[in-house]
Amino acid sequence: MEAQEDVKFFESEVYRRDNSIIWTSENVHAVRDKAGNILYFEGTVEDITASKRAKAEIEHLAFHDSLTNLPNRVLFRDRLSTALVKAHDQLQIDLNKNSLIEIKSTSPILAVMFLDLDRFKLVNDTMGHAAGDRLLIEVAKRLTECMFDSTFLARMGGDEFMILVPELQSVESIQQFAQMILQSFESPFFVEEMSLYIGTSIGISLYPNDGQDEETLMKNADTAMFRAKERGRNHYQLYNHAIGAKVKEYVAIEYGIRQALERSEFQVFYQPQINLVTGEIDCMEALARWLHPELGWVPPNQFIPAAEEHGLIVRLGEWVLRNACKQNRAWQIQGLPPIRMAVNFSAKQFQVVDLCDRIMQILVETELEAQYLELEITESLVMQDQNTTITMLKQLKSQGMSISIDDFGTGYSSLSYLRLLPVSKVKIDASFIRETPQNQDDAAITSAIIAMAHNLNLRAIAEGVERKEQLEFLRSHDCDAVQGYLFSRPVPAHEATLLLQAQLK
Numbered sequence: 001m002e003a004q005e006d007v008k009f010f011e012s013e014v015y016r017r018d019n020s021i022i023w024t025s026e027n028v029h030a031v032r033d034k035a036g037n038i039l040y041f042e043g044t045v046e047d048i049t050a051s052k053r054a055k056a057e058i059e060h061l062a063f064h065d066s067l068t069n070l071p072n073r074v075l076f077r078d079r080l081s082t083a084l085v086k087a088h089d090q091l092q093i094d095l096n097k098n099s100l101i102e103i104k105s106t107s108p109i110l111a112v113m114f115l116d117l118d119r120f121k122l123v124n125d126t127m128g129h130a131a132g133d134r135l136l137i138e139v140a141k142r143l144t145e146c147m148f149d150s151t152f153l154a155r156m157g158g159d160e161f162m163i164l165v166p167e168l169q170s171v172e173s174i175q176q177f178a179q180m181i182l183q184s185f186e187s188p189f190f191v192e193e194m195s196l197y198i199g200t201s202i203g204i205s206l207y208p209n210d211g212q213d214e215e216t217l218m219k220n221a222d223t224a225m226f227r228a229k230e231r232g233r234n235h236y237q238l239y240n241h242a243i244g245a246k247v248k249e250y251v252a253i254e255y256g257i258r259q260a261l262e263r264s265e266f267q268v269f270y271q272p273q274i275n276l277v278t279g280e281i282d283c284m285e286a287l288a289r290w291l292h293p294e295l296g297w298v299p300p301n302q303f304i305p306a307a308e309e310h311g312l313i314v315r316l317g318e319w320v321l322r323n324a325c326k327q328n329r330a331w332q333i334q335g336l337p338p339i340r341m342a343v344n345f346s347a348k349q350f351q352v353v354d355l356c357d358r359i360m361q362i363l364v365e366t367e368l369e370a371q372y373l374e375l376e377i378t379e380s381l382v383m384q385d386q387n388t389t390i391t392m393l394k395q396l397k398s399q400g401m402s403i404s405i406d407d408f409g410t411g412y413s414s415l416s417y418l419r420l421l422p423v424s425k426v427k428i429d430a431s432f433i434r435e436t437p438q439n440q441d442d443a444a445i446t447s448a449i450i451a452m453a454h455n456l457n458l459r460a461i462a463e464g465v466e467r468k469e470q471l472e473f474l475r476s477h478d479c480d481a482v483q484g485y486l487f488s489r490p491v492p493a494h495e496a497t498l499l500l501q502a503q504l505k
Contacts, residue, residue: 006030011052023052065155067133068140076154076162080214083110083166087207108206110166111174114221115143115181117159118199118234122380123191131191135198138189146181162218171206171238178202178236185234199234201225210239256292257303257312261319266290268323270496273342273461273483276475280503283374285342285483286324287490288316304346313348318358320344325366325373327493332372336500342374344406347381350388356395370400374425378406382421390420397422404461408449419456426453430464430484437473447477454478 010026028043063075071079087109094107117139124132136159143161147153152164168174181202188195203225211217220239228237260266266288273283290298307313321343328341349355363370375396382389382405393403404425405418418426428449437443446462453460462474465484474482488499 022047022049068137068155070140070144070161071152071154073154073156076152076156076164077214077218079152080112080164080217083164084207084212084214087166088212091208108168108171108174108209110164110207111168112205112207112217112221113163113165113174113178114203114205114218114225115161115163115200116225116229118201118229120159120198123196123198127192127194134191135189135196138191139198139200142184142189143181146177146184151177162221168206174204174206175236175238178204182234182236201228201234202236203228203239204236205239257290257307257310257316260290260292261312261315265292266316266319267492268320268327269490269492270324270327271483271490272488272496272499273481274487275481276479280337281339281500282481283340283342284328284496285344285376285490286320286327287344288320289490308346308348311348313346314352317344317346317349318362321359322362322366325362325368327496328372329366329368331497331500332368334497336497337503338372339500340372340374340402341368342376342404344376345381347378350377350381350392355392356399359396359401360399371402374402374404376404376406376427379408386420390422394422423458425459425461425480427483428460428462428479433462433464433470433474433484436470443473446474450474450477450479 006029008027010028012024012026014022014024016022025046026043028041030038031040031042033039063072063078064070065072090109120132120135123135136155139159140153140155140161143153143163147163150166152166154162154164156162165174165177182200185199188197190196203221203223205211205217205220205224207217210220224237224239228235231237267290269287269289270284271287272281273285274280275282288300288304290300290303292298304313307316324341324343328339332338352358359373360370363373377389377393397403402425403421403423404427405421405423406427407429408426426449428446432442432446432449435442436446450460459480461481461483462470462479463483465471465474465482465486467486470484471482471486491499
């Protein structure tokens with residue numbers, strides 16, 4: 001009885017006369033006379049609205065992303081864990097209906113989707129983090145519009161999002177949902193009065209086939225997303241075990257690069273550039289190649305991104321530069337006609353403060369004159385930090401080196417920056433040459449780049465030349481040089497030496 005008469009910390013919602021709501025905390029106890037009869041109740045009523053709201057805000061922040069206000073990784077895992085309990089119960093019902101059914105033959109009950117934005121880093125690097133944040137907010141709104149009542153969207157961090165789809169009807173339904181999300185990205189996002197077209201790559205894992213716990217399902221969805229990016233971005237990919245094996249191979253590549261540098265597994269191959277006026281080789285491009293002891297030849301499009309991601313690209317780049325310069329000097333000592341050596345430089349290498357001094361040191365070590373070294377950079381590299389890059393390039397050119405823009409036409413292709421750069425050559429990207437001259441658009445772009453380069457007193461070289469009709473088209477439009485399989489694949493040093501020696505005959 002006494003316990004019922006005393007009320008401690010009783011919280012309640014109270015409606016005020018103006019219909020606003022406050023929270024109160026009440027402490028009440030009974031006051032009795034000597035005979036034990038209740039005389040009255042006394043206590044306190046405290047307005048706890050502010051602390052209640054603060055507590056709710058703290059709880060919200062603990063489970064939601066502060067930028068987009070979407071649920072965060074913690075809340076996603078909690079919801080996935082709860083959904084898996086229900087999914088497991090459903091699986092047992094399905095299995096009990098027919099004891100012969102194996103898990104592999106059951107219909108999917110639940111799906112996890114992993115989304116990663118395509119080229120988001122480029123927005124951050126070129127427009128700044130504020131613009132990147134604004135884009136993430138707009139993406140979150142766009143994705144929210146795609147959700148159904150049962151789906152659960154969360155931001156995992158960075159430009160990564162996950163979607164839980166419980167009570168899945170079929171594989172076809174999740175494919176249709178993924179396709180709908182991809183289509184929603186076809187419209188531009190408006191950031192700082194600019195229209196940005198950005199895609200997303202989606203990986204999907206299904207319960208129970210692709211995993212029966214949250215960790216496995218999330219990991220396999222991430223793995224499938226990685227495969228979707230490999231397919232060319234703006235795709236979705238269902239997980240399968242073959243994909244898992246491929247990603248394990250990629251991980252092996254990541255961890256093998258450091259050892260490869262120590263064990264001298266890397267080689268430098270050389271691809272000649274042919275001067276269309278003289279018909280002779282006037283430059284060799286140095287290209288890194290990796291012969292893995294177990295995997296065999298590892299494609300550059302696999303190990304170069306891995307080297308950049310693990311901070312090894314600077315070390316690998318210097319190794320290529322040193323060996324290429326050493327080889328070029330060796331050709332000169334052999335009495336072969338002096339040519340330039342073109343070496344690719346990444347954005348990470350240009351972030352090295354004393355880059356110019358390090359390059360000059362390598363030239364001194366290998367006894368190669370600076371005029372025989374050509375640095376190849378991409379348009380996107382220039383746009384990351386224009387002022388710093390232009391200053392660095394001018395410093396390098398003042399030492400006697402030449403600069404070329406690689407993959408020209410695939411980036412910004414802005415005349416406003418091109419005229420400021422101390423470059424001497426532009427390389428027309430192979431994607432434009434591939435269907436030239438049959439494809440009129442590609443042919444028009446190719447001829448326009450050649451004309452533009454000449455108007456700016458620059459040389460134009462086309463890469464990816466594989467057929468005679470491509471060569472004739474380029475020659476008819478006064479392209480200065482060509483590079484491609486029509487003349488030679490990238491070859492090891494001894495074969496490149498034979499190509500140079502053949503010109504003396």
